[in-house]
Amino acid sequence: MKVILAEKPSVAKNIADALKIKEKKDGYFEGNGYLITWAFGHLLQLYDAKDYDAKMARWKMDHFPFIPTDFQYKVKSDPKNRDNADYGAQKQLKTIAFLMKRKDVVQIISACDYDREGQLIGDSIINQINPKKPVYRLLLNEWTPDEVLQGIKNRKSNQEMKPLQDAGMSRQWADWVIGINLTSVATLKFQTGKGKALNIGRVLLPTLKIIYDRDKEIKQFVPEDYFKLAATFQTRDHQTYEGTYFQNKQEKFKTKDTLDSIKLAIDNKSATILEKQVEQKKEFPPFLFNLSNLQGYITNKYKGWTSDKVLKVAQTLYEKKFITYPRTASTALDESIVGKTAKVLKVLSEDLPYKDEIVFKKLKRVFNNAKVESHSAIIPTYVKPSRLTPDQELVYNAIKNRFIMQFMPVAENEETVLVTKLDDQDVQGFFQTKGKVQLVEGWKKVEKMKTKDVILPLVHKQDPVQVVDSKISSHVTKPPKHHTEKTLLRVMETCGKHLKQDENEEDMDEILAGFSIGTPATRAETIKKLKDIGYITSQQKNLLCTELGVKLVETFPITDLFDLEFTGRLEKSLFDMEKDQVTKDSFLSFIFHFTRTSVEKIKGEADTVINKVESESKSNEVLGKCPICGGNVIEGYKGFGCSNWKSGCKFIIWKNDKFLATMRKKPTKTMVKALLSNKVAFVKGLTSKKGKKFNAYLRYEKNPDHAYFSWKMEFKK
Template structure:
């Protein structure tokens, strides 16, 4: 019997389905050859400082720097108390691991450093004397689960991956607890709010700050252009932009107007005509950052964090491969599997005849794959997707299909036209672009701008009809969006060719594909940046922090990039964990002293000064008629302190049986009408149905009553 540990319940379900195990127990599945249990992400977390010493319950500058002699773990906590669900699940995993019929433990957590850390921290806590193996998968389809079990590797071969995860976790804990504590005491004494300092937070903030400063310092300048209209002997016309000494924009208008006034009726000649057939190839396969950038840029209201959550859900539903990847190509070993996926998802498409499988190096290239291949669909076709899931899934599917379509083809034409009489020193440039074949543009109906030019031959004589000058103003740099910010974080701020970026920058980055969305979200949540539409800007707090905080190395992209590169090197076995941690702890010692010695003023925090939201009343309590309101955990009577028992828990177990959670809309209907019609309920066999729900009092408590509409009653 093998015990398989999955990272989440949904993944455990996928494994159980693949192994055709139906028997679900409390916290695990049981079959003839396998037990399958799960975590809820991190079940264990690092000690807080006060767990090492009670004095840290109240911060004082003299207590810092503080580096534990030994980092310790405890059960994940909620509101400073051990999480009962995590504690229970750890006990279940421990009991299963100690069963006499369990011969080995297989970690099936995500194949990345965080997944390795989650699995190893739980398994080491078990102290079960059983061999440990690792299942390394990129998707949760049945075929891959069976293959992964067959080729499970000894967990000892993943020590460097675990060391990278531990190093990241310990380093970020030590930086956070020391610098956040001392900075808060120094710059916000007695305010009751925290000034968050982090290894990835601050350089990301600095990127936005620098762009805001560029925009603020920008001074618009006026410039001028001259456009002439020419006519061929056959009567066709085209425009050309005046170019002199490689310039098309000029600071003086008078000279251009003189040329424009002399143009009408003048003879000209096409001194240079160049025509080129150009092929445009599709953009490369998505990694996570590029998927996030694509969707946040294309659709209003989307954030990188939202894209990641939906992509993760599609991954757990077996519809796409592992999303937290930095790669934009596929492993060469996936050729056969990819061909099968392409065949499955291309059936019936209007451009199916144009799809041709190829093993191009642009698609299959081990040198461009780091841990996980690019994101692609699996062979499983979605039966039903909601609107948001469809946006993410179709983006992945379409980008995949594009790789196997012909290139789009264009005829690009350049004409240089010069006046024969020497009226002007320069010449006029005309550029045309005509689409000859749609190719991969068919997948998403890409409609690029086309400019048609008449069929002019080199040396042909022409006639200038008119000339017109136009006024323009230079524009400031655009504010960063999540798309542009993700790109800078991914490349550590360096401007590199798209196809070479992954090779040149392996390991150098601000955060990882898995953490960048959370970094941007946290910067918003703690009040360092804010979004205005798609644009990101620093708040006053964020700007003051950049300008006043003395540990300037934490704002340096190169410094943070080197730290990320060192974690990458630990993962690859090129650097040992202890050397990295020693350098981090030495940096912390110095940084703490720099903060203590700083004499700048307070830094205001917006994290705790947001406008207090007005609590919405959902209706009257059916028991005491006081307002029913929403809290983090429930919809309940505002008179609960007076003893009113009316409450609808958000994790209601009865509704959970039907894969449903109570919503604000449902509660409003219940309070107003006494019932609510609910769609999308799921039966035990997975079928979806609709029903009427009532929440009726039975003694001192309320319980749900499920009713089905009668035939012909119109419901």
């Protein structure tokens, strides 16, 4: 027997389907010589500081810096009560341990995601159980049956993945050490009142600084007035075109007086077309999506989307076998999958109206090993979805269209530039006109992309024309735009290297590989966390610093953590560690030294307040009787709970309840009162996965098998 450990139940099901295993048991599949089980992402977490030393249960300056000599793991905590282990995780770990230690099991295969986080998830579980059996690694980019079978056949020894494991553990340990120490001492030093801690993180702070810098740039921007002169010219056959006045290569003029005199001199005067430049240009499709580009594309194009949401939807498509691995930084495909890609293209182009224009070729801009890191770009698989949610359809179509574009004809257009000069020699400058004609639509046909091109009349060099109108327009220089999730992701991906505001997002060839803030998998989570902890806020698509975020940047003394170069070098070290070019010990030694010196620096700073937490007073209004012990249920900071909690009663309805959150609802006093008095509450305005509003009756009942309560939904006529 062989045990296969997948990262999630849905992936385990895909593997079982590929191996034609039908028998499902409690926590695993069994059949055909395999036991296929799963984690739920991270089943283990690092010890809390208090697990190493009881004195760390209370934050005191004298306790820091605190760096364990040996990092240890435990079952992940229950999100509702961090002092207890998560029931589901604990149960699944026992199942995994039972399977791995079965006497008939001769081999273990880790099938967690092929990245450093997936490596860490699998290895931490296997090392904790310590089954003392050979461990292998399944390295896949997609979960289609063909790939699963091929991957099992070509599995590698897990020992070969040691550099990836080192990078995963180093990242996790570094973030724990920096986060625990600097969050604690920063909160003690710079915050008054009780509440959420002043969150300090290796990736959080440089990301915050990017937004702060842009906000500051906008605030300090001084607008300037400028003027432009445009003239309308008429040809001999009474067609017209417009030109902009240039003098000394300048089209913007600081004073209107200069242009007033020129306008008077040109009105109703004759002119000649001195130059006509015609250039035929090819326009290639944008590169295939990596995760950051996909997130940027979707969040920029559609309202209400965040980077985090794009990743979650892409992840469901991946687990359903419809797309390849989404957490990739590559915009090209590995040259070894040319044949497979041709098969995918054939399947996807069958029903398209322009299928005759789709031709598969081994193109260098599509297949290029030099541009592929651990994973190729995101493309569809040969498995065509029959049913998708609206959100899934939107993301899937974006990926599918971008893929098909690569094999459509290159778009071609003709660009024309006219230079028109007044016959009056006193007018020193000239008028320039640009126009474009689309000759071949090509790949733009895939998304019906239209261009707002200026169509010019048919004219020739030395043709005489007449000025029939002219106008002076006033303008004001504009400040830089606020960051959106799209632009922020681009800066995080490149640490701001070689990046200009108007630069094409695909133009990143010169960026040093691995030199970034975070990874494709974590950037969306970082942006979401900055919002959740109140350092940034969003206004429509724009991201802005809050007052707390501004104070933190301007006051927190560990300036290295705001520095893109510093953070980029750390991420580069982890990237190089994956390739066995940097050692785990040298990286952690640097992190530990940095943490110790940072803690001492904070301790030595003058007392100042970055965050003042106002105590939130809650009324002691009794909302009803506890269904467990009969005590009074009152409103607390995080939920509506039993007042006998100190005596051990665990009844509570959390304000951030996950079930209600899926329907965009939070519990209210009225809802809780109804549940406690009538055992049912009629709730209006719930939202379905498709975005539709509905009403329902909700019950909150104790599960007979354990101490937890579960929601039940009813619809009554």
